[in-house]
Amino acid sequence: xxxxxxxxxxxxxxxxxxxLSGCSIPTDFYLQNLTGTKKIIKINYPGNIVNSLEKDTYGxxxxxYIDDVVNPRLFKREKNIKSLGKIKIDSTSITVEMGPESTMxxxxxxxxxxxxxxxxxxxxxxxxxxxxxNENSDKIKNDYIFKIK
Numbered sequence: 750x751x752x753x754x755x756x757x758x759x760x761x762x763x764x765x766x767x768x769l770s771g772c773s774i775p776t777d778f779y780l781q782n783l784t785g786t787k788k789i790i791k792i793n794y795p796g797n798i799v800n801s802l803e804k805d806t807y808g809x810x811x812x813x814y815i816d817d818v819v820n821p822r823l824f825k826r827e828k829n830i831k832s833l834g835k836i837k838i839d840s841t842s843i844t845v846e847m848g849p850e851s852t853m854x855x856x857x858x859x860x861x862x863x864x865x866x867x868x869x870x871x872x873x874x875x876x877x878x879x880x881x882x883n884e885n886s887d888k889i890k891n892d893y894i895f896k897i898k
Contacts, residue, residue: 773859773860774859774860775857775892776860776862776863776893777824777854777856777858777892777893778854778855778867778882778886778895779824779892779894780847780872780894780895781851781852781894781895781896782848782849782850782851783898784849784850784897784898785850786849787846787847787849788846788847788897789836789845789873790845790870792845793869793871794866795841795867798840798843809856809858809866812833812854812855813833813854813857814831814833814848814851814852815830816851817852819852820889821892824854847897855870864879870895
C-alpha cells in the first residue's frame with residue numbers, strides 16, 4: 750500500500766482539527782465594585798435555575814469574592830476564596846450584596862458560555878443586558894470584568 754503525500758497531509762490535518770475540537774478555555778465573568786458603598790446585585794438567568802443550584806458541583810453559583818479590587822488571576826491561584834451569601838433566590842434570579850471596593854466572580858465558565866448563561870444583571874435597580882456587559886467590560890486575557898463606578 751502506497752501512502753501519498755496528499756493523503757498523509759489530509760490525515761494529519763484531520764487529526765489536528767479533531768484534537769483541537771476538545772479544547773476549552775476558562776472564561777470567567779467578574780464584577781468589580783470600585784465605589785465606597787455596598788451594591789445590591791441581581792443576576793437574572795434565561796431559564797429556571799433551581800435544579801442547577803442543587804447540582805452545582807462545579808461552583809458556578811458560588812459567587813466567590815475578595816474584599817479588594819484584584820486581578821482575576823488571583824481567583825485561579827487562591828484555594829480558599831470566600832463566597833457571598835445569597836440574599837434572595839427565585840426560579841430565574843439570585844440576589845447578592847457586594848461589598849465596597851471588592852471583586853466578585855459572577856460566572857465560572859468555559860469558552861465564553863457566560864454570555865448564554867446570564868440573561869442580564871441588575872445593579873442598584875439598573876438593568877445591564879449581556880450586550881451592554883460585553884461592550885463595557887474590560888477583557889483581561891480570556892476573562893471579562895465589568896467595573897461598577
